[in-house]
Amino acid sequence: MSGVNLQGVVKRFGEVQVIHGVDLTIEDGEFCVFVGPSGCGKSTLLRMVAGLEETTSGRIHIGTRDVTREDPAERGVAMVFQTYALYPHMTVAENMGFGLKMTGHPKAEVAAKVREASRILKLDDYLARKPKALSGGQRQRVAIGRAIVRGPEVFLFDEPLSNLDAELRVEMRVEIARLHREIGATMIYVTHDQVEAMTLASKIVVLRAGRVEQVGKPLELYHNPDNRFVAGFIGSPAMNFVSGVAWRGGVEAAGLGGTVVTETDLPPGAVVVGLRPQHLHLAEGSTHRVEMTEALGGVSFIHLTAPTGEKLVIEAHQDLHAQPGSMVGLGFDAEKALFFAADAEGRRLR
Structure with a gap:
């Protein structure tokens, strides 16, 4: 596993600058949550770490490697999206192992990794099912399992619970927290829901208009906000x-x-x-x-x-x-x- 380091990261779309010189260190094994209102740049920043958005300037390191110009497949990351993006004609086991199969891994190795991910996510009873026979929470667990089997250095989550109802969101928060404790991987999680941020994170990064407003542990930000924006955003109901x-x-x-x-x-x-x-x-x-x-x-x-x-x-x-x-x-x-x-x-x- 590896930490992530951003140095003066900037992102422009043409003449419009959306990320403004972000400096950030995420330690190995931390659960870091990017939080902020819609349009603050949190998903863009996550996609830059993943390599799905080109970095205009600045450097991105994963572990000791400079991955700023590397392709997504070479960065050692796995991403879980808001939509499950499962293949409807494949079983749960086939969905989780598909990425490894396509990269030529032996069948026995793929099966072993799928079994281990299934054990962690409590999906053993669903491996033969297809996505249409699963609940929303189970489908999201399959999507997470697909990331686990790749054995990435860093897990990236882009608002993975937004499509779930309130009860399932609470259930999946517990599952993701347990997953982090069990595998100890570095995780970066994007959400606009400050309750998710407070309950999951070991470190929160509060973003506004492409800039970092404050970084710290959840209760540090709650009790000692640096400015009115952070004070009003962290805490429910708001200050x-x-x-x-x-x-x-x-x-x-x-x-x-x-x-x-x-x-x-x-x-x-x-x-x-x-x-x-x-x-x-x-x-x-x-x-x-x-x-x-x-x-x-x-x-x-x-x-x-x-x-x-x-x-x-x-x-x-x-x-x-x-x-x-x-x-x-x-x-x-x-x-x-x-x-x-x-x-x-x-x-x-x-």
Whole structure:
């Protein structure tokens, strides 16, 4: 197995630059997730590692090899796509072993590798079936098995769970995490779903508009985001943001009902205050309008509109159901507040 190193990687389509000088090191055996909104460049970056997109400039190394100009088949990677791309006339075993068969591997070796992949993915009972007789989750496991039999240095996953329903997505997340623990391979996984990123990754790369915003372990990004974009993207429900003003005596935010903190070393001027939903709570008063309550059993999410028109979400772990249209008061844990610059960059201030 091998790590992956990107050095100043750039991608242009004609005059349009979509990847802007990405530097990134993925260690041997890491599970690295590229996450970001649609159009941020995460799939393009993955396809550049795979060799399916040409690198305009910069270098890509897999292990000790410079693979920047190598063909995909020579890079030692295997890719699992969003669509299963299985041959409908072939059995599960034939689908998994087809790549090795086409490259001239002996039948006995192909059969042995298929059996091992089947054991890992719990597909032994389905080897004689054809894809039409499989569920969506089973088809995706076959697609993963096809990658495993190749024995790649690096596994690449391009939104592999997007076509599955919610229950199967949870099941397959568990399967992929178990697969990584069992075989210990380097894996790069692309998703726009930050829940998948938080639950699977040992390292998350947050991308926006072809640039890396922050790299770190899931909880590092959750607790210590570098900027407002990362803070708002990592975490579900998203962090609440309200406009505030810093001055010598503290920080005021009308959307939170007044004073946030009474002492601060922030420079005077406009700031954005960030609070996660679990750090807000209902209080006495009638300052905020209830828009709706999502009562999910063990947790409720109460959606509010502040007097300023700003939207807020409270996470409550009691059986609360605030009536839509009613007015409530708002409290918060000031020690958990994060402060960001009010400009477009939104860098973390404290």
